[in-house]
Amino acid sequence: MTLGEAFAGSYLRRLITGRSGSVPSVLPPPSPEAQLLFLTKLQRLFAEGDFTATYKFALLITLADLSVELGADDGSELVLTNRQIGEHFIGLYWQHCLPYSSGHATSAPGVLVQNNGAQAAVVSAVSTFRANTAVASPQAAARLPGFRELVSAVTNTVSAQPLNYLQNFGGGTDEFLYERTGAGKIRLKPSVAYCLRRFYPLVQQLARSHWIDHIKQNSRNLNILGATDDLEDFLFSSSRQSLQVMAAGLRKLDEARCFYCGNMVTTADVDHYIPFSLYPRDLAHNFVLAHPSCNRSKSDTLAALPHLERWLARLHDKADALAEIGSAAGFQTDTLVTRQVGAWAYTSALSGGGKAWVTTNAYTPIDDTYTTCFA
Known part of the structure; x- marks a missing residue:
């Protein structure tokens, strides 16, 4: 095969x-x-x-x-x-x-x-x-x-x-x-x-x-x-050095908190919000800080509606800061492209009957509410 x-x-x-x-x-x-x-x-x-x-x-x-x-x-x-x-x-x-x-x-x-x-x-x-x-x-x-x-x-x-x-x-x-x-x-x-x-x-x-x-x-x-x-x-894949620069900038921007659970992080992963397995390109606005445990649990799935709404708000409110961090790290910086990729990912998941990650071992079906967030 x-x-x-x-x-x-x-x-x-x-x-x-x-x-x-x-x-x-x-x-x-x-x-x-x-x-x-x-x-x-x-x-x-x-x-x-x-x-x-x-x-x-x-x-x-x-x-x-x-x-x-x-x-x-x-x-x-x-x-x-x-x-x-x-x-x-x-x-x-x-x-x-x-x-x-x-x-x-x-x-x-x-x-x-x-x-x-x-x-x-x-x-x-x-x-x-x-x-x-x-x-x-x-x-x-x-x-x-x-x-x-x-x-x-x-x-x-x-x-x-x-x-x-x-x-x-x-x-x-x-x-x-x-x-x-x-x-x-x-x-x-x-x-x-x-x-x-x-x-x-x-x-x-x-x-x-x-x-x-x-x-x-x-x-x-x-x-x-x-x-x-x-x-x-x-x-x-991204260079380790570029990810380290991105991580340092995100720590300052997000006060060293995990994007998903909101708790303070000591050791943090730089996570692709839209999973790299779905869209294997590094977009600065797609990176978030995450606890290693949250990152492992979410893995290659899309995140649930509360996470999506906060991510879209973040794209709007912190676009310039994320662009500055991403530029220093050598990543592509384009808010509109990142939104477009997000809309594509959730629309594809909706078409395939996918589920979204809420928290550890908890998932919810993706419905039309997700795609209307991008309207």
Whole structure:
């Protein structure tokens, strides 16, 4: 059984046949048959596509991320600029441009090769920029004069390569995801943004696992990797230093109290309010302080209505302070994007009949009240 088949069992059937939620529609969502066809073509893309570099995995993740952040729960098209996609690529590859060290005696630190030929052009461009500027995050880099040139170079590479070839598989071309419109834009076809939002965890998991496998199977990475088992964390997780900066700022902002139980914390975790397992991107406004016990109990579930209401109020009342802390830590800072991700997460949970965490061992069904909080 493949990863996609294992993940697509009862979870996907429940999503496909569940309610569409309470978000008003401009165009009707795709039918269950259309959603299954989308999944079939996505599976074929992974099985039959030619992946000489990791760009196509990055493009799929980017399209899914932007669909969550900018799309809606209907069948509408979504227009994206090549530059938006290029900027997203810089964020995805930023960490990858640092030397990876497995800590194994037989391996040597080095930048992982992400192309079957010469090093991927995006990795080379970002690596050169990082070496010349010594900035720690894409957010800090965006304030430098040379960042526009970096974005242009990455955008040109993305436009010439994965945007042209992602939809080539099985010996032909099937433009089921998007079409190029000229003027540096693409248009996600009707229902594609909906499906990318609907099946977001599956798209992420498939793209990331194939990305990791591609790096592991590249013979030029063997001397770097050794007997590693933490490659996924290196490629896709936050740095420990950034989380420490975020934690220090949150302690000052929230008076060292657990967001969930309200009690003072001595040892605190930095928790993703919208779980990282649902949306694996680090947004500054999504972080809260939590007791380790509250964090472990909540785990990968969404929080119940009282927590949600306080979280939304916090986004409004402390937006500037959270942005300042997040900027210092090197995280993306955008209140509107964070709200959009929250609305998507709760709407998806509503559609799937999900439950929300109240406190230890206590859960409650998610109903329409949750999604109306975002209206």
